[in-house]
Structure formats: structure tokens, C-alpha cells
Amino acid sequence: MPVSLLHTPEGVRDIYDGECARKLAVQEKISRVFHLYGYEDIETPTFEYFDIFNKERGSVTSWEMFKFFDRDNNTLVLRPDMTPAIARCVGKYFSEETMPVRLCYRERTFINNSSYQGRLKEITQTGVELIGDDGSGADGEVIAMVIQALKAAGLKEFQVELGQVDFFLGLAEEAGMEEETRETLRELIENKNYFGVEELIAGRDMAKELAELFLKLPELFGNLKDLGRVKAMVHNKRSLAAIERLEKVQSILEAYGLADYVSYDLGMLSKYQYYTGIIFKAYTYGTGEYIVTGGRYDKLLVQFGKDVPAVGFAIVIDQLMLAMARQEIQVETEPLDTMVLYENEARDRAIRTADGLRSQGKRAILIRRSSKTSLKEYQAYAERRGAGRVIWIKPDGEEPVLFGDCESQS
Secondary structure, three states, X not given: OOHHHHOOOOOOOOOOHHHHHHHHHHHHHHHHHHHHOOOEEOOOOOEEEHXXXXXXXXXXXXXXXXXXXXXXXXXEEEOOOHHHHHHHHHHHHOOOOOOOEEEEEEEEEXXXXXXXHOOOOEEEEEEEEEEOOOOHHHHHHXXXXXXXXXXXXXXXXXXXXXXXXXXXXXXXXHXXXXXXXXXXXXXXXXXXXXXXXXXXXXXXXXXXXXXXXXXXXXXXXXXXXXOHHHHHHOOOHHHHHHHHHHHHHXXXXXXXXXXXXXXXXXXXXXXXXXXXXXXXXXXXXXXXXXXXXXXXXXXXXXXXXXXXXXXXXXXXXXXXHHHHHHXXXXXXXXXXXXXXXXXHHHHHHXXXXXXXXXXXXXXXXXXXOOOXXXXXXXXXXXXXXXXXXXXXXXXXXXXXXXXXXXXXXX
């Protein structure tokens, strides 16, 4: 067999043994939090039509997608982002629903990153979408869920940073910026490029106080009370309303008792153009990437025929697991209770023994004993598989023996 057949393509990886068990256990704990809040599961196709995620939808760029064609020559893509996919589902299946829709998911997304970036191209995400509620209470609910989900997973030290897209857009409107300049400035601010922002602002005619605000944007982060002084410098309604919205969310998180996990960044922006209001990311140490991203997208669903507001988030499970491993956070998984080792003549008796254990909710595997393999080798195998005990089933008429009683036998 060629060695190349044993390798995976760049950007994807196998997950097996204890790592896979821990990942599934963490996902179950997070899903439990979602279900406690009344969110219902949804699954979307792994691939969809290209137009669901095109640039006009505000999703990732075309060159970041894995594209292919069906027999009718339609362009299809592996989904790069869950939010447009769920927006399509809501437009199709919940078009007549007038009350809020709460959905949660566990899916994989695919982004064709450049090879030199060293990032995974297939990642596991779990998250929620709250459709049909434009209130600050909805913003507070999903952020509270982020915090409680990360705590349920076992993470202890993390921070959720909140921003507001409308704060920047209000300043850009006040400055009379055209879309191309605004987009360039957005990228500079998002990357904390102080010199780039200064150079772009220097070439434009605007009020001194407004120019100072743009220059301060990359450093406007911290406690919301510390950012309160910014309100005195703002003179447009859109930016003021953005700050006031953050203040409302702060009070809601205080009611949840979770405000200490949150900080604020008025310079936070996102590459996803569909975000319209509050946006947020969660970070922890042990990984250079964010572990959660989310925000409000009030104008996306109208593109799928349902004009309703929405807010949601995605937890990047791969980054979360990496951080937890580096922080040496233990994840409890369901252990393999028993390995039932049997002689061929005792097969039926062994099956009954294993099924009896399973009926009690205990995990058990059946192994037929080979004369070529010693009991010590079976014991070592059981330890590798995590079995707490081994029962050796001998031919009918003989008592079963715990493996520990036979270690000296061959």
C-alpha cells in the first residue's frame, strides 16, 4: 500500500481514541445548555448552492470556498458558514411563524484557507440562532449562553469581548465615507493597524473630534464604564444608540450574574458583512484563535423571504478542545466497564453475560480468546481500551474468572 494513502489532505485531520471521546463529551455538555434554554436541533446539508453563501450574502469570499459542480452544472459549495444555511431553512420552513424561533446545531464547516496559514480547513462548530427577536434581551440571552456553555465544557478562564457594528458605521456616515474607503478602514481597525488608520484619516477632510475618534477606535476596549467617556465625543444618533445598546446588554448580563466574563471593544469589527449590530468573540489562553464568534444579523433573513431580526453564535469546538488540552482541563468520558473474554465453547454464555451488563447501562465488549494470544496480552489490550475489568468466560460448567485472578496463567 502506498504510504500516501495513509495521510489526510492538508487542513484536515483524524480524531480518534480518547480525543474523539472527549470531543463528543464536550459537545454533549454544550448541547445540554442549549436545550435547557429551549433551543431545538437542526441539521443542514454539507453542501449547498453557491448563491447561499455568495459575497452579496456577506459570507466568506468565493476563493475561500470549496466549489464543485453537479450533473446539471450548478455550482455547489461545501458550507463555509452555518448562519446563511440556517437562514435559508428558516425562510423555507418557518415562513409563517410569527413568534421567535430558537435553533441549535452541531455541524462541520469548510473554509479553503491558504496553505501557509496552518489552519484547519474543516472545523466542527456548535451554536445557536435566535430568530425573530430584536430586543437587547435576545442579545443578552445568547451571550449568557456562550458563557454558560463554555463553563459547562469545563473552561474556567476566558473572556467574551463585545463590540457594536453600528458604532463604526455611524462614524463612517458622519464622515461621509464612501463604501470602498469604509471597507478599507474597517480592515485596518479590525487588525489594530494604528499607522494605517492614521494614514487614511490624515487624507480626509473631517472634524478634528471625529478624526480623533477614528484614531482611538483600535484602542477603545476594556470595561464599558471606562468607555462611557466616548459618548461625549459622539454626535451621531447611530453611534450613540450602539453604545446605549451595549449598556442595556451589560445590565442584562448583570442580572444573569455573568457580567464579569465580559469586556468591550468598540473597535471590534467582523469580516462577515451580514452583522448589523452587536458582535462578540470569546478568547482563552492556549490558542491564538478565538473560540466563539457571533452577533446580530437583522438584514440577512430578508434575502431568504422572511424579514425578521436574528442573533446567534458559533463555538469552534476544535479551538476549544485545543485550549482545554493545553490548560490541562480533564474531560470526563464514559469508561468501558468490562471486556468479556470467552472460549469458543462458551460463546452463548458470554453473549448473555455481556447483554446483562448492557441492560444495566454498562459498556461491555466481547472478545473470543485465541490460543495464539496470552491472557497477559488480553489484559494489556483491555487496559489500552480503558476497560475497568475483564471477565474470562470458560466452557459451560466452569465459573467465570476475573482477569486479575489469572494474570499468572498463559
